[in-house]
Amino acid sequence: MYLLGVSGSILSWFESYLSDRQQFVKINESVSGKKIISHGVPQGSILGPILFFIYVNDIMELKLNSTVYLFADDTALVCSADNYMHLQYFLSEDLQKLSKWMYENRLTMNWDKSSFMLFGNDEYPVLQSIEVGNSRLNRAKSVKYLDLHIDEKLTWVQHINHVVNKIRPMSFILFKLRNFLNREQLLQLYYAYVHSRLSYLCIVWGRSSKKRFKKGACLTEENS
Numbered sequence: 638m639y640l641l642g643v644s645g646s647i648l649s650w651f652e653s654y655l656s657d658r659q660q661f662v663k664i665n666e667s668v669s670g671k672k673i674i675s676h677g678v679p680q681g682s683i684l685g686p687i688l689f690f691i692y693v694n695d696i697m698e699l700k701l702n703s704t705v706y707l708f709a710d711d712t713a714l715v716c717s718a719d720n721y722m723h724l725q726y727f728l729s730e731d732l733q734k735l736s737k738w739m740y741e742n743r744l745t746m747n748w749d750k751s752s753f754m755l756f757g758n759d760e761y762p763v764l765q766s767i768e769v770g771n772s773r774l775n776r777a778k779s780v781k782y783l784d785l786h787i788d789e790k791l792t793w794v795q796h797i798n799h800v801v802n803k804i805r806p807m808s809f810i811l812f813k814l815r816n817f818l819n820r821e822q823l824l825q826l827y828y829a830y831v832h833s834r835l836s837y838l839c840i841v842w843g844r845s846s847k848k849r850f851k852k853g854a855c856l857t858e859e860n861s
Contacts, residue, residue: 638691654684676743692742699734702727708783721755721764728753732769752777754789785838793842794849804831 639648658679659671678685678692686709696712697705703714714731718724739746753767753774767774779788779795786796807830811823818826 641691651688655679655688693744696735696738699738701731701734703731711783713782724755725764725767728767728774729769732767732774736769736772746772748772748774752780754778754780754787756789756791783838785841792849793845796842797845797850800834803834807831 638651643651655678658674660674660680661671662669678688689709690707693707696707699705701714703716706713706715712735714728714735716724716727716731718727736746751774754777755764765776777789779786781787786793786799788795807826811826811831814826815823
């Protein structure tokens with residue numbers, strides 16, 4: 638924060654805010670002893686996300702082949718190449734640099750929750766994993782990123798099915814409540830539980846074909 642221009646009493650206040658914090662673990666009636674938090678941000682705090690952004694913001698200064706996208710602790714790399722061999726090399730190099738940066742900043746890559754996807758019309762049967770040191774990044778056919786289900790062909794079928802499965806129960810509830818609530822109350826529930834899901838990032842997945850939207854609804858009816 639000092640390097641970013643924060644100084645004086647404001648910096649002292651943040652230092653006091655972050656210092657001498659303790660944490661413990663409670664499972665049912667068992668409580669562990671307290672331990673001093675030597676680094677990190679307070680979990681669940683209002684300032685926690687902002688402080689975390691400040692802490693990881695210089696990841697954007699890494700000289701990578703990929704473009705980095707950050708959202709809280711979810712980091713995505715987007716890379717393009719003329720062939721899969723170049724792509725594998727670029728990604729391996731970037732992941733090694735990223736792992737080194739994380740180690741130096743006392744952060745850990747969660748390899749179990751990380752994967753890579755290939756976008757394009759061609760099939761790449763050879764590239765199924767990427768080795769990074771002693772770890773391996775496996776290929777995924779689809780991933781969930783910021784509650785958006787992305788598949789490698791960008792059909793958005795999985796996300797459409799996800800949205801339909803979420804709003805279908807609420808549609809039934811609204812239908813049952815129509816005789817007990819007025820229009821304004823029903824609209825409040827609709828915008829809170831239905832419209833919010835339909836509008837979330839719809840500029841991305843909402844351009845899918847009508848056939849896929851219809852298919853998603855039919856699949857949901859069969860599952861019901």
